[in-house]
Amino acid sequence: MKILWTPWRSKYIETFKEEKKGEKHKTCFLCDAINGVGEDKDRLIVARKKHCFVILNKFPYNNGHILLAPYRHIGEMNDLNNEELIELTFTLKDSVEILKKIYCPSGFNIGINLGRSAGAGLPEHLHFHVVPRWDGDTSFMATLFDVKIVSQSLEETQAILKRAFDEYLKQNI
Numbered sequence: 001m002k003i004l005w006t007p008w009r010s011k012y013i014e015t016f017k018e019e020k021k022g023e024k025h026k027t028c029f030l031c032d033a034i035n036g037v038g039e040d041k042d043r044l045i046v047a048r049k050k051h052c053f054v055i056l057n058k059f060p061y062n063n064g065h066i067l068l069a070p071y072r073h074i075g076e077m078n079d080l081n082n083e084e085l086i087e088l089t090f091t092l093k094d095s096v097e098i099l100k101k102i103y104c105p106s107g108f109n110i111g112i113n114l115g116r117s118a119g120a121g122l123p124e125h126l127h128f129h130v131v132p133r134w135d136g137d138t139s140f141m142a143t144l145f146d147v148k149i150v151s152q153s154l155e156e157t158q159a160i161l162k163r164a165f166d167e168y169l170k171q172n173i
């Protein structure tokens with residue numbers, strides 16, 4: 001019996017089902033976020049660098065779950081040029097330091113899902129996931145029912161991480 005309701009995961013699963021049925025026009029949420037109108041905070045962007053950017057996962061598995069992606073809409077590792085590869089790697093390193101300072105996690109999951117069968121929700125635009133982890137955050141509820149409790153709102157998280165990235169990048173140029 002599913003006791004808790006997780007609106008963010010349910011919405012994600014529904015979107016995925018619709019896409020699969022071809023009922024929804026396919027768009028790229030990463031390109032939409034970068035090229036859209038309005039402020040970065042409304043689109044959950046926390047850092048813009050020269051070749052890549054950092055954005056919150058709209059359907060987080062934990063507080064502070066971020067995505068790192070190149071600006072270019074490319075889906076293969078081999079499509080990354082040297083500048084993108086270098087900047088993504090450094091941004092990955094910086095992201096871990098920033099998340100450590102803000103959330104004090106006891107570990108991280110860092111990864112990239114290449115292709116639908118590997119679990120990529122958006123295989124056409126590659127992106128790294130960085131997920132902070134705490135001891136005991138994988139409860140039986142999460143494991144059995146895909147239920148997670150994320151205590152911080154996306155708006156709060158965006159504001160905190162945007163400030164942290166700005167400060168960190170200023171000090172480390």
Ligand SMILES: [Zn+2]
Pocket residue numbers: 028029030031032072073074124125
């Ligand atoms: Zn894209």
